Structure formats: structure tokens, C-alpha cells
Amino acid sequence: MRLSPSPALAVPFLLALALLGSAGRVQAAESCTPDARTLCLEEGRFRVVVDWQAPDGSRGAARAVTGSDDSGLFWFFAPANWEMLVKVLDGCGVNGHRWVFAAATTNVGYTLQVTDTVTGARSDYQNPVGSTSPAITDTEAFPCSPATARATRADLTASHGGLAGVAGLRSPSETGCVAGPSVLCLQNGRFEVEVDWEDFAGNQGRGNVAPLATADSGLFWFFDGDNWEMLIKVLDGCGVNDRFWVFAAATTTVGYTVRVTDTHTGLERFYGNPRGQAATALTDTGAFATCTVDPSLPPDPGTAGRSTVRGIDADSDGLRDDVQRYLALTYPDAPAQRLALRQSAEALENALSAASTGQSLAEATAVTRALECLWAVSDTRSGDHAAALLSILVDTPQRFQAYLTWNRRIAGQVFPARGLEDAGTSCEAAGLAAESATSSAGALVGAAQSCTAATSSVYFANGVWNDFTSAQRSLQELQVHLGSRMPAETEYALAYNPTDGYVADVWEAVRQDVRHGVSQFFRMLHGLLPMSADVRDELVALTARLDEGAVLSSSVLQNHLNLYRGAMLEGKKVVVVAHSQGNYFANAAYHGLSANEQGSLGIVAVASPVIAVAGGGPWVTLVNDLVVTPLRATPFTANTVNGLPDLADLSGHQFVASYLKAGSSSEAKILAGVVALDGRLVQPNADATAGVITVTLTWGDQPDVDLHVIEPGGEHVYWREPFGRSGYLDFDDRDGRGPEHYFVACEDLEPGTYEIDVNYFSGHAPETAVVQVRGGLDVRTYQVHMRQAVSYSGDSNRALRHRIANIVVTADGELYRLRVSDP
Numbered sequence: 001m002r003l004s005p006s007p008a009l010a011v012p013f014l015l016a017l018a019l020l021g022s023a024g025r026v027q028a029a030e031s032c033t034p035d036a037r038t039l040c041l042e043e044g045r046f047r048v049v050v051d052w053q054a055p056d057g058s059r060g061a062a063r064a065v066t067g068s069d070d071s072g073l074f075w076f077f078a079p080a081n082w083e084m085l086v087k088v089l090d091g092c093g094v095n096g097h098r099w100v101f102a103a104a105t106t107n108v109g110y111t112l113q114v115t116d117t118v119t120g121a122r123s124d125y126q127n128p129v130g131s132t133s134p135a136i137t138d139t140e141a142f143p144c145s146p147a148t149a150r151a152t153r154a155d156l157t158a159s160h161g162g163l164a165g166v167a168g169l170r171s172p173s174e175t176g177c178v179a180g181p182s183v184l185c186l187q188n189g190r191f192e193v194e195v196d197w198e199d200f201a202g203n204q205g206r207g208n209v210a211p212l213a214t215a216d217s218g219l220f221w222f223f224d225g226d227n228w229e230m231l232i233k234v235l236d237g238c239g240v241n242d243r244f245w246v247f248a249a250a251t252t253t254v255g256y257t258v259r260v261t262d263t264h265t266g267l268e269r270f271y272g273n274p275r276g277q278a279a280t281a282l283t284d285t286g287a288f289a290t291c292t293v294d295p296s297l298p299p300d301p302g303t304a305g306r307s308t309v310r311g312i313d314a315d316s317d318g319l320r321d322d323v324q325r326y327l328a329l330t331y332p333d334a335p336a337q338r339l340a341l342r343q344s345a346e347a348l349e350n351a352l353s354a355a356s357t358g359q360s361l362a363e364a365t366a367v368t369r370a371l372e373c374l375w376a377v378s379d380t381r382s383g384d385h386a387a388a389l390l391s392i393l394v395d396t397p398q399r400f401q402a403y404l405t406w407n408r409r410i411a412g413q414v415f416p417a418r419g420l421e422d423a424g425t426s427c428e429a430a431g432l433a434a435e436s437a438t439s440s441a442g443a444l445v446g447a448a449q450s451c452t453a454a455t456s457s458v459y460f461a462n463g464v465w466n467d468f469t470s471a472q473r474s475l476q477e478l479q480v481h482l483g484s485r486m487p488a489e490t491e492y493a494l495a496y497n498p499t500d501g502y503v504a505d506v507w508e509a510v511r512q513d514v515r516h517g518v519s520q521f522f523r524m525l526h527g528l529l530p531m532s533a534d535v536r537d538e539l540v541a542l543t544a545r546l547d548e549g550a551v552l553s554s555s556v557l558q559n560h561l562n563l564y565r566g567a568m569l570e571g572k573k574v575v576v577v578a579h580s581q582g583n584y585f586a587n588a589a590y591h592g593l594s595a596n597e598q599g600s601l602g603i604v605a606v607a608s609p610v611i612a613v614a615g616g617g618p619w620v621t622l623v624n625d626l627v628v629t630p631l632r633a634t635p636f637t638a639n640t641v642n643g644l645p646d647l648a649d650l651s652g653h654q655f656v657a658s659y660l661k662a663g664s665s666s667e668a669k670i671l672a673g674v675v676a677l678d679g680r681l682v683q684p685n686a687d688a689t690a691g692v693i694t695v696t697l698t699w700g701d702q703p704d705v706d707l708h709v710i711e712p713g714g715e716h717v718y719w720r721e722p723f724g725r726s727g728y729l730d731f732d733d734r735d736g737r738g739p740e741h742y743f744v745a746c747e748d749l750e751p752g753t754y755e756i757d758v759n760y761f762s763g764h765a766p767e768t769a770v771v772q773v774r775g776g777l778d779v780r781t782y783q784v785h786m787r788q789a790v791s792y793s794g795d796s797n798r799a800l801r802h803r804i805a806n807i808v809v810t811a812d813g814e815l816y817r818l819r820v821s822d823p
Contacts, residue, residue: 032117039064039072041088050074053109055130068226080214085231092144102136103249116142137278167330168268171302176263182206184218186234195220198255202533238291248282255530265290267329274530289332309352309402326392336377339429344370348393352402358822360409368415369426371472376423383473387526390469391519400518404500411498412556414563416777454491456678457567461495463580464502474655485675495560497585509538527649527657536651540627543609548584559781561592562770566696571686574601575677579655583608590614600684602677606659618673620666627653640666688731691743696772698738702763707740712752726750754807759794760786775807775818
């Protein structure tokens, strides 16, 4: 790539790219003589030349750099700036052909000619001007005679693609890059490059640095020192766009992960390619915004900053110093995105340090709102940005364990989503909502969607290795993809299932093989890097050993059952989109409903390990889902093919990367399933009214448990006095099980505290009440165990009632904020 102020040279095109190859041309045989523009490979049998054309119309002959017998290089504009790696391999013993592999770190147009000087046959390969060059993996370039066959370890499968980079962070180095057999140092030792590979048998290794190198460019080989696999370079583009650039090209379909580290700042960039995919050239002209570093940033906290969960916040700005540096160095030109990510980081940091279930739930709600804000101000990859941030936040085993503890505490709860058209109102930073194209002035803060009566509720039920941020991303993407297909009065929510112990089990099984620790493990789980075979195999093993009894707990099931019943009580149809083990929870909840209730709830089963869908709903399982399709030999098998697996998820199991992939067959089946189910479910009678505040009580077999609400003005609402100043007890059950229901309409909402109590009125045995408390978009489900009934005494004596929660309403100008809190 030529350094130039022209954006046409600096920025790779985002159009579909094509390499045009033509093989079999025959000319008079002549020997290969190496010179300034000619490479001679395979003991001089193959002659290789390249001609280039730049976007400005200039042309030239590429200059050759002789390397090994199999491999060589070409440069176009400067001897230290290598542009193309080419190799000819003897695959005669594999498929009866010699193979041509090539990769270029350029969007300059070129024509590559490879000639067999023995037969005169020639293969030409072209890249259009202005297009980022895909890798060439021609495994049928030249037919062989049987006599010349020999085995090779090069790879066979060719396709297309590659994964974009994701940033990371580690402590800056005082000495800079230290070169080694597997460590390449570029830009005078400022940048450190390492490559890890994984072959088709799941074998893993570290790439070896080839001896041939310049200050800008270097090479890696995996299996044979003569068979170079990757050309990589770091260029100083500071004078062009204030960035250091990373370019790479690989002549392989072996899976790999590249880590490039700026040793001056500690900022890392990861780039990956799954095994079986021929990598596109990497042309990242925005890789490192570290030409100059803001002197006001706090110093990197180093090892000391990783010794505790909270880390070091030297400037007392409320954010860990390493996270603050990461955001500043990674998003220097995106202030709105940086502020939204900061909101997410602060909520997640608080979640890691939460000391109670109540605090954990409050932080989970804060994380939900922060992720909505990020979606509103960010690009279509907001989920990737959030996942990359999470990998920075949980970068030590101690923080990883804190994150899983938080996930455990919030299991079984529901987290309603704000409508995406109002997502900007979730932004907390001053003026940030105005940056959002989707911000909606005047929406009720903390209660959007709660003031419009919904007719349908769509819930996402996650599997056991989808952590909270991953599950939230799945729900957001489901909202986006369903879009206008569903009625405008549709509400969305996450019915969160427990994950902590299962994710921890996977980590314990693979941690010795994950070279860069828990941060890289989370990147794999979230699809930011190719999932290694050992991680994928452990997920398969985890799924195989789980069944309904292993994943269900009474508290989670009862909470979700109460959730769905509450929605139907308010006249809403319920569609549950269940992914992976989430189907166990969804099926069990369905079977806990009455026959009439079952008619209003349907399940869309995605990647399900279960052999049936409760209620006979639709199911979607990919043929290439390597997690669930090997598990069963039943009629309930894979029914969908998407073609090539997604590069971000070779497990074929992830909800967003594989199943909800835009334009795919599985996406069409899921969306059609949701719409069809919603159309045929029975609209339940609205026996209770939805409001900005709702409280729903259910219990077991004992005759009577009563709901009590003390309103901000002191009004006591219960069975004897069902009308309050702002709310109404519109459903009172006296025959056992419930429900009882209280609501406040938006126009009647008052600032102050609404106290929620339960009185065990009559019964002869201990009883358990389940209370769902909703204040706007803040929802909590509580279970309270009651030893004995107290009859009328509990009506008049607060001390004898069971205090459940408070709903705190505060004025914010003309709007209100609502928050559910423990008493």
C-alpha cells in the first residue's frame, strides 16, 4: 500500500470483491531466470511476475524479493513495504495438482501471472483497482503427472472472508518489543506482532517469524520454514490520518488469530480468521490512534491495577484507569460512542462490585439502559463494541468470577426493553440523547412503552452459556429484525436464565489452552474472534450433559411463569423466542399454565437441544450447528441450511451471528415463526389493566393471600379499599393461587414512594408468594416465604405484613423517573 494523502489509497472499499483467475493458457516452454521482477519457485519450475495499477492511473512492474523455494514476495512502491506474498505448493499427492496461493496487503489493482516453464501452462489472477484483495487459494492451478506427486501440509478448503479487528489493552512496555522466534517487532520495536494458528484437526500452535524482514514488514510460517503463511506490516500513517496502519495477507485456510500491540500505550488489536476460510487481505488504516496520546489521561495502572476487582481510578472520575485509557485510545474521533460506552462501563464496573441481589438487579437494569444508549448512538456493530468492552472489564480471573456471580444473582428476572425508536432516551450523559438518530423527546423517562397498552409481548429466553450482555444483544437484534413485521403495540423483554456455573465450567476446561486469558475467551463467546476447537468441543459436551432437570430451578421457573401469566392477565399474547437451553425453561413454563392460558402463549425454538416444542410451535435448527445437531437421533433434527457458516461463529450455534444472520434462511424462519404464532394465538381477556406501575401477586394452594399498596399520599389500597388516589386494585382473588393485581395509569402517576406489602390472610400451612413489581421499565420478581396466616391483623398492622419492595417516583422536569428498590 502506497502512503498517500488520498483517501482512495488509504481506505479499503466496502464493496463485494472479486478475484478473476484464468488457468490453462499455454505458451512455449522456457526456463525461469530470476531477476528484479521475476520470482522462480519450486526449484525454478514456476515463473511468477506481477504488474500493478494504482487508483491514480499510474502503472508499474512489481519488484521481486526472493525468499524460499516455495515462497516469495513483491513490493510496488518501496523496498521496505512488501505488498504481496506468493507461493506455489506441490499438492500432487493430495489432489493431483500444484497449488497457487497468494495474498496482498493492498487495494492497488494487479495482475499476477504464474507460468509452468515445463509445460508452458499459465494461470493469471487479477484484482480490480480500488478493491481490497482477497486471498488466492487455487488448489487446481496446474495438473501434475503421477511421477511428481509428494505430500504437503498446506490446506485444502477455500472460501472467502475474514474477521474485523477488535481492540484490547495490556500494560505498556518499558522496553518496547522484544523479538523472539514467535515475536515480530516492527516500526523500530514499537509494535509487537504474534500469531496463533489452529489446523483442521484442532491442533494449535504459535506462528514462527521468518528471518526475512524490514522495519515495516515481516513474515510468519506455521509448518515449514520454506512455506510462508502470512505477510504482515505496520505503517506510519500519522501524517495522513493520525493513525498507525496494520496490513496483513495470508496464503492459508488454517485458522489464525493475530495480535498487534503498541508497546508504548498497551493498546492491542486482534484480527482473526476461522479455519477453513481463505482470509481477505487486512487493510486497517484506523488501527492505532496512538500517534499522539492525550497527556491528561491517567497513567496505565499496570499489574497493580489488575490486583482487585475495582482496579485503580487515580483521577477519581468513576472509571477504572485502564478502561478510561482504552476508550480514549480506541474511540478518539467518536465522542458520542465513547460516552455511551462509558455509561456501559460504569454500569458494568458497578455490577462487578455489587454486594447484594438488590444492587445486582439495579445494575442489570442500568446495563440494559446503557446498551440501549449504545445502540442509539453507535453503528450497526454496537453489540461488538459492547462485547469488546466487556473483554477489557473482565480481564482477570477475579473479575471474571465477579461477573459470573452477578449473572447468577439476576437469573430468573425479566428486563423489559425500551422501544428502539426511543433508545436515545436511555442515554445519561448531557446532550448525548441528541446525538442519537432515534432519540424521542418527551418520552416518559424510565417508562417508555408502559403508557401504551401492548397487545403482544415477545420475550427472549437465553441459553446457559449466553451471559447477560450477550442475551441483551440478542434481544436488541430480535427487535431490529422483527421491525415492522409485528404490531406497533408489541413490547419486548429478556427472560434471563442462569449462566454462571456453566460458563465457569467451560472456562475451567479450556483455560490452559486460551493463550490470552479470560479476555480472549469472552471474545470467542461473543463471536469477536474465531472460536477455537477446544472451546467449541467443551460447549458441545456441556450441552450433551444437560437436561431439563439439570438446568431448571424452581425460583427461575416460578418467576418466568408469573411473568407470562401477568402479561396474559393484562390481555397480552406471549411469544417466547427460546435459544439453546432456554427451550428447557420455556417448555417447563408452558406446561405450568392452564389449558386456557396455553392458548395465548407460543414458543419459537431456536437451536434447541430438546426433542419437542411445547405447544407445537415452530423450530429452527441449522445443519451446521455443531453444538446441538450431534446430540440427538430423533425426528426433531436440523431443518435449515444457511450455506457457508458465518465467519464469526464456526460453531453454527450463536443466536445473532448464525441464526439471525441477515438474509439467511434461519432468520426468515425465526421471523416468520414469531409473526405466525402471534397471529394464531388467542388474545386473552384483559382482566386487569396495564399501567406505568403494575404489581401482580400469585401464590400456592392456600386460600387467601392479599396485596397491599401504600401510595405516596398515605392511601392504603387493598381488598377492602381497592381505590387509591392514583392506583386501583382491579383484580382480587380469594380462592387460592391468585392473581391479585394493582395498577397506576400514566396520567395518575404521583411522585413519592409506593410501598408494596403482602398479607397472609388465611391458610393452614406455610405458603410462598410470588410478586412481580413493575415501575416503568424497572421490573423485579420477589418470592416471599410466609410461615402462618395472620388474618385481619395484617390488614391493620404493617408489622405483621411482609414488606416486598418500594417503587420510587421522582420528578425530572415535566417527566418522571421510576425505580424499584428493596424495602
